[in-house]
């Protein structure tokens with residue numbers, strides 16, 4: 188027996204916390220374009236989804252998550268006995284290399300591909316080869332990371348063919364048809380499904396190969412909470428068309444900047460260049476993290492707001508255009524809700540609120556729009572117990588983001604007042620960005636949560652709010668209220684100069 192030694196292996200880039208510390212930013216200001224993960228978790232990833240698994244977390248799942256494996260089997264038209272689960276598809280890359288190439292050879296198609304194949308080969312005591320025809324294991328990365336291309340599947344091979352389809356959904360492909368010929372297909376919940384942190388991947392193979400995999404795997408490497416998240420995600424229809432359209436928009440904008448991304452079949456773009464690291468270094472101070480390779484720069488596609496920030500930073504660096512004010516990012520996660528808020532006070536009324544509680548989403552949208560803000564509030568809540576928790580948390584999240592955005596409350600008009608009618612209803616709102624949390628509200632009739640929502644806002648944003656609203660129709664009354672508060676806020680938020688609007692010199 189020889190002593191084990193360390194070998195070169197996968198290196199994670201620094202975490203958000205480490206980068207933030209180094210750059211003098213807050214961890215939430217770091218935007219990762221280096222992980223090929225979507226900007227948001229799926230709507231199905233909410234506290235209620237894992238509640239059942241939590242109730243049984245003291246138990247093992249004796250069937251290796253049969254319900255999840257059956258859902259996967261149904262999706263690909265294979266039998267349950269052809270599906271194995273792992274902690275990410277990385278687990279299978281390591282396991283299959285050890286299984287089929289121990290002490291042998293590994294080839295990848297294309298040759299410039301995902302680094303884990305190389306590390307898995309090293310772990311298995313195998314060597315990398317360019318000779319695809321003779322290799323013991325051939326990984327075909329379809330579509331390929333990092334180049335984004337869709338390589339042809341080689342036909343003349345004698346080793347084990349592994350089709351890594353981590354990004355298949357973006358390309359609209361499915362290699363399950365090759366399983367009958369002996370190929371193993373690897374898939375992951377980390378990319379299109381937005382569950383990278385849950386660590387769930389799966390392998391599709393013949394019954395014999397699946398039995399072989401199960402015999403060499405630890406008995407249960409996926410947690411029950413992760414399996415619940417994966418099951419909820421796979422039960423929802425997956426639509427990546429918006430991501431694909433966004434990728435093309437970003438590609439065109441990069442083209443306008445003189446950069447030339449290759450056609451991509453994935454959720455990232457690859458720009459061939461020699462000095463990719465210099466782009467990484469130049470964008471890091473903006474909190475933007477890109478990934479440099481020897482052959483080029485890889486940029487993950489996030490959502491439009493994040494991508495715009497990247498494009499703005501690139502314009503700033505390459506053309507010298509001024510950098511627009513950043514969105515204030517704020518996240519809130521409780522036992523009932525998970526919300527992400529991005530807010531820019533001096534905005535253009537670009538407002539999008541989607542938390543699943545249509546009416547109050549609409550109310551917050553009105554407030555932000557009439558307040559002249561840019562706001563993106565996304566997330567989900569467990570509505571099984573009614574809308575109370577979600578509405579409260581939405582307005583608390585918005586209030587916290589507002590409080591952060593107001594910072595020291597310097598140079599603002601401070602006071603604002605507005606009267607807004609809505610048919611027979613009339614609302615009157617007075618706001619003071621005082622730093623003191625106080626809400627005096629007389630809203631009648633209240634559709635249910637209007638007063639509570641405004642109270643939550645006043646508390647968390649530390650503002651004083653006086654609102655009177657009367658009418659016959661509760662919907663009209665609420666709408667007038669939120670618009671009036673928005674209009675009053677717009678006045679209070681007016682920039683006046685450098686000073687604090689108080690004789691005391693501070694708020």
Ligand code: PMP
Nearest residue numbers: 275276277301332353375377388
């Ligand atoms: N294959 C490819 C091509 C990848 O890019 C990745 C993630 N970077 C993986 C597999 C592994 O993904 P996970 O382990 O999260 O399933």
